[in-house]
Amino acid sequence: MAHYARGSAVAVIRLCNPPVNALSLAVLQALEDGLKKADADPSVKAVMICGENGKFSAGADIRGFSSPERHGGALGPIVSLIESSEKPVVAAIEGVALGGGLEVALGCHYRIAHMKAQMGLPEVTIGLLPGAEGTQRLPRLIGVPAALDMITTGKHIPATEALKLGLVDEIVEENTIEAAIRLANKVIGQPLGPRRLSLKPIPRLPNMEAFLREALVRVKQQARGWLAPELCFQAVRAAAERPFAAGVRRERELLQVLLTSGQARALQHAFFAERAVRRWAAPSGASWSSAAPQPVRKAAVVGLGTMGRGIVTSLVKANIPLVALEQNLEYLNKGRKAVMLLLEREAMKMEGGAQTLDFHNPARLHFTVDFDLLRDVDLVIEAVFENMALKKEIFHKLSKICKPGALLCTNTSALNIDEIASATSCPQQVIGTHFFSPAHVMRLLEIIRGRHTSPTAIATAMQLAKALKKVGVVVGNCFGFVGNRMMFPYVQQAVFLLEEGSRPEAVDQVLEDFGFKLGPFRMSDLAGLDVGWRSRKDQGLTGPSLPSGTPARQRHGQRYSPLPDLLCEQGRFGQKTGKGWYQYEQAGGRTATPDPWLHSFLSHYRDTHHIKTRFIDQEEILERCLFSLINEGFAILAEGIASGPEHLDVIYINGYGWPKHRGGPMFYASTVGLPRVLAKLQKYSEVHPDVPGLRPSAFLKKLVAAGNPPIKEWMSYLSQQSSKL
Numbered sequence: 033m034a035h036y037a038r039g040s041a042v043a044v045i046r047l048c049n050p051p052v053n054a055l056s057l058a059v060l061q062a063l064e065d066g067l068k069k070a071d072a073d074p075s076v077k078a079v080m081i082c083g084e085n086g087k088f089s090a091g092a093d094i095r096g097f098s099s100p101e102r103h104g105g106a107l108g109p110i111v112s113l114i115e116s117s118e119k120p121v122v123a124a125i126e127g128v129a130l131g132g133g134l135e136v137a138l139g140c141h142y143r144i145a146h147m148k149a150q151m152g153l154p155e156v157t158i159g160l161l162p163g164a165e166g167t168q169r170l171p172r173l174i175g176v177p178a179a180l181d182m183i184t185t186g187k188h189i190p191a192t193e194a195l196k197l198g199l200v201d202e203i204v205e206e207n208t209i210e211a212a213i214r215l216a217n218k219v220i221g222q223p224l225g226p227r228r229l230s231l232k233p234i235p236r237l238p239n240m241e242a243f244l245r246e247a248l249v250r251v252k253q254q255a256r257g258w259l260a261p262e263l264c265f266q267a268v269r270a271a272a273e274r275p276f277a278a279g280v281r282r283e284r285e286l287l288q289v290l291l292t293s294g295q296a297r298a299l300q301h302a303f304f305a306e307r308a309v310r311r312w313a314a315p316s317g318a319s320w321s322s323a324a325p326q327p328v329r330k331a332a333v334v335g336l337g338t339m340g341r342g343i344v345t346s347l348v349k350a351n352i353p354l355v356a357l358e359q360n361l362e363y364l365n366k367g368r369k370a371v372m373l374l375l376e377r378e379a380m381k382m383e384g385g386a387q388t389l390d391f392h393n394p395a396r397l398h399f400t401v402d403f404d405l406l407r408d409v410d411l412v413i414e415a416v417f418e419n420m421a422l423k424k425e426i427f428h429k430l431s432k433i434c435k436p437g438a439l440l441c442t443n444t445s446a447l448n449i450d451e452i453a454s455a456t457s458c459p460q461q462v463i464g465t466h467f468f469s470p471a472h473v474m475r476l477l478e479i480i481r482g483r484h485t486s487p488t489a490i491a492t493a494m495q496l497a498k499a500l501k502k503v504g505v506v507v508g509n510c511f512g513f514v515g516n517r518m519m520f521p522y523v524q525q526a527v528f529l530l531e532e533g534s535r536p537e538a539v540d541q542v543l544e545d546f547g548f549k550l551g552p553f554r555m556s557d558l559a560g561l562d563v564g565w566r567s568r569k570d571q572g573l574t575g576p577s578l579p580s581g582t583p584a585r586q587r588h589g590q591r592y593s594p595l596p597d598l599l600c601e602q603g604r605f606g607q608k609t610g611k612g613w614y615q616y617e618q619a620g621g622r623t624a625t626p627d628p629w630l631h632s633f634l635s636h637y638r639d640t641h642h643i644k645t646r647f648i649d650q651e652e653i654l655e656r657c658l659f660s661l662i663n664e665g666f667a668i669l670a671e672g673i674a675s676g677p678e679h680l681d682v683i684y685i686n687g688y689g690w691p692k693h694r695g696g697p698m699f700y701a702s703t704v705g706l707p708r709v710l711a712k713l714q715k716y717s718e719v720h721p722d723v724p725g726l727r728p729s730a731f732l733k734k735l736v737a738a739g740n741p742p743i744k745e746w747m748s749y750l751s752q753q754s755s756k757l
């Protein structure tokens with residue numbers, strides 16, 4: 033847990049709790065024991081604290097937060113104990129020193145780090161604050177602006193930056209432990225007062241008050257309902273304005289607020305959910321632990337439209353040599369120009385710039401119209417537009433040209449993977465990779481397994497997600513997969529609410545207040561209304577193939593709203609045409625303004641269809657949109673399209689702007705309480721019997737009947753999952 037050893041005059045305390053030396057109750061106890069032992073031993077003149085296996089510590093054990101024996105509070109006194117030691121204590125930082133780990137290091141009198149080490153106070157990202165006196169010590173060491181930045185964003189900083197900030201005293205390229213012991217020996221006998229951060233005054237700023245005022249505005253703007261950044265700010269402000277002991281008291285008060293807010297639990301759920309989805313499993317028994325990925329030494333992207341360009345950029349950033357293919361020279365040149373622009377922008381953001389990315393080297397990125405150049409690639413990502421016939425034609429060609437074993441990925445947001453695979457002679461190598469736009473920015477990669485996709489193909493796609501620094505989530509094959517399938521009823525409810533009397537800006541406001549980055553109408557204007565229109569035409573829901581005599585507001589006996597189709601018929605495609613659910617300053621404009629034309633269009637529409645308008649309150653807007661999305665989530669789980677609620681949560685947080693501090697839709701449902709979700713769905717379904725999305729799913733009903741079990745147990749209530757995964 034924490035090994036104590038004494039060599040010469042320096043006692044060594046080694047934190048040991050694999051894999052990241054998290055500070056569990058046992059580790060803290062052992063650390064305290066080690067410190068006391070060193071203090072009591074007259075032959076010990078200095079102490080060095082390090083971590084086992086090249087990692088200092090990733091902080092307090094997050095799993096322990098939900099256990100009955102909460103131990104976070106024990107950390108602050110131990111940090112104080114380190115600082116008050118009469119013998120110099122040196123921290124040897126390798127790997128990571130995060131959260132409570134860095135707070136332990138801040139209690140030490142000296143810090144020495146390996147040049148590849150990373151440091152940070154990421155508590156904010158799990159809904160907390162550095163509650164072991166870190167909000168009070170860090171500003172005293174590196175000043176208020178730098179401390180505020182680290183504490184309110186939770187970012188990890190490399191050792192080189194830590195040295196510049198004065199967070200560490202020295203960085204080394206070789207053996208950190210030996211260097212720390214040398215330093216410990218050197219400082220024996222030197223006065224410790226100036227090294228105790230609690231005694232240091234806060235470095236002054238010419239106008240601290242104005243700085244803090246502006247910083248608070250920035251923090252609030254970025255947080256949008258997420259409580260922790262603002263409370264982190266308040267704790268740092270206390271450091272700037274109060275003596276150390278009073279600041280610590282304030283830090284504790286603020287921590288208590290966070291601990292009881294519910295957001296900490298949600299963010300910790302999100303943290304573990306993101307790690308849980310890496311452990312994918314298929315009903316065949318294949319899983320992450322048994323399937324090995326194939327190496328991807330060279331890849332190809334087919335199609336250089338918006339998605340293809342982002343995917344190319346992502347692959348280049350991951351340092352994967354690449355062939356980028358278009359159907360003709362005109363499209364190729366257009367695509368190449370756009371990709372180069374994206375890459376130049378990305379290079380500017382990176383240390384080392386264009387040299388690091390090396391995208392001017394044709395051996396690393398080769399643009400071509402020649403399919404034959406795909407012969408030696410290990411993986412192809414097809415990213416042409418959503419047209420089944422075109423995709424099948426390309427896959428037929430790929431299966432003939434590519435080498436045996438090459439992984440064939442299709443970037444699609446809804447199309448049937450099995451049908452695409454049927455055009456090849458190697459369906460086991462075909463897999464769906466649903467990137468989100470912009471593909472070089474968005475973290476989510478939905479990985480869709482077809483009926484014949486091999487475990488190796490899944491493992492390789494998951495490995496690719498990791499290489500691209502994305503979160504890969506394996507899902508089954510159905511229309512819209514997980515993300516878009518849950519989105520359909522949500523957007524449908526939003527449009528029905530307009531029919532019944534609401535306005536786009538009212539619906540958006542409610543969902544943005546909930547924490548979404550964009551409400552459904554602003555999002556639809558950004559994505560382009562024509563995308564859904566094309567898909568509805570393909571499905572025969574609108575357009576020339578619609579049988580004459582079809583009722584305007586009904587399809588297949590269910591309620592249907594033609595409103596989005598009518599806007600498209602008017603050329604209102606959203607931002608790209610300057611008009612959609614809102615109006616914009618120009619085509620391509622980004623500032624959405626409520627549009628009087630749309631309001632009178634809606635009135636006219638309601639009159640035409642004799643719809644009685646009523647006032648719809650915020651609660652109904654929120655519940656109908658969110659509960660219908662969640663309801664679809666339960667259906668997806670019951671069908672075995674996803675292997676757990678955490679998969680749905682990860683997809684929504686990383687691909688659809690769901691507010692992370694609410695833990696994802698399924699976690700949110702668990703906090704609302706499943707009986708309430710069910711009762712509300714039943715109520716709305718009775719009023720709207722022709723809307724299947726509001727009819728409660730059988731799985732939701734089953735869980736309520738079983739007594740509303742905790743989210744971790746939900747899947748055990750599915751007796752037999754169908755095997756779509």
Ligand SMILES: CCCCCCCCCCCCC/C=C/C(=O)SCCNC(=O)CCNC(=O)[C@H](O)C(C)(C)COP(=O)(O)OP(=O)(O)OC[C@H]1O[C@@H](n2cnc3c(N)ncnc32)[C@H](O)[C@@H]1OP(=O)(O)O
Pocket residue numbers: 051052054090091092093094095096097098102103104105107128130131132133154155158160161162163164287291296297300304307308
């Ligand atoms: C809900 C409220 C309850 C109230 C309880 C009261 C408590 C009071 C709290 C007081 C607060 C005191 C102040 C201190 C707070 C903290 O220190 S909070 C922790 C801060 N640290 C972090 O947030 C770091 C989180 N970890 C990471 O960012 C990464 O894991 C990593 C360290 C950078 C390593 O990344 P990578 O190499 O990609 O590996 P991973 O797969 O992410 O991790 C490997 C496994 O380790 C598990 N893990 C990581 N960190 C922790 C941790 N701090 N505690 C427990 N477990 C951790 C991770 O989950 C992985 O395991 P699996 O999930 O099994 O795969």
